[in-house]
Amino acid sequence: MGIYIGNLNYDVTEEELKAVLTAYGTVQKLHLPVDRETGRKRGFGFIDMANDTEEETVISELDGAEWMGRQMKVNKARPRESRPNKTW
DNA sequence: GTTGAGCGTT
Helix, strand or coil: CCEEEECCCCCCCHHHHHHHHHCCCCEEEEECCECCCCCCECCCEEEEECCHHHHHHHHHHHCCCEECCEECEEEECCCCCCCCCCCC
16 A cells, blocks of 8 residues: 655655655655646655555654645555546 | 546556
């Protein structure tokens, strides 16, 4: 299970995000999705920590924390497969 | 400005 981070500043980059997360553990994966049709940032991201303990630490330390001028929402991520229905 | 990809079908 990865971690979901929402309400990010749209200008935040992967390396900036990773720099923050590294302070609480080992970042294994990091993903900042971009809108597939427009190519713009979406203001949220996903990360994977080395273990559950670090995961909990990141969530408890960063959820609701103000960063880059906005309060991050940090939580356990949901499975990717659960896609809302698209027309196709 | 809050849950990732890919393919118009894996």
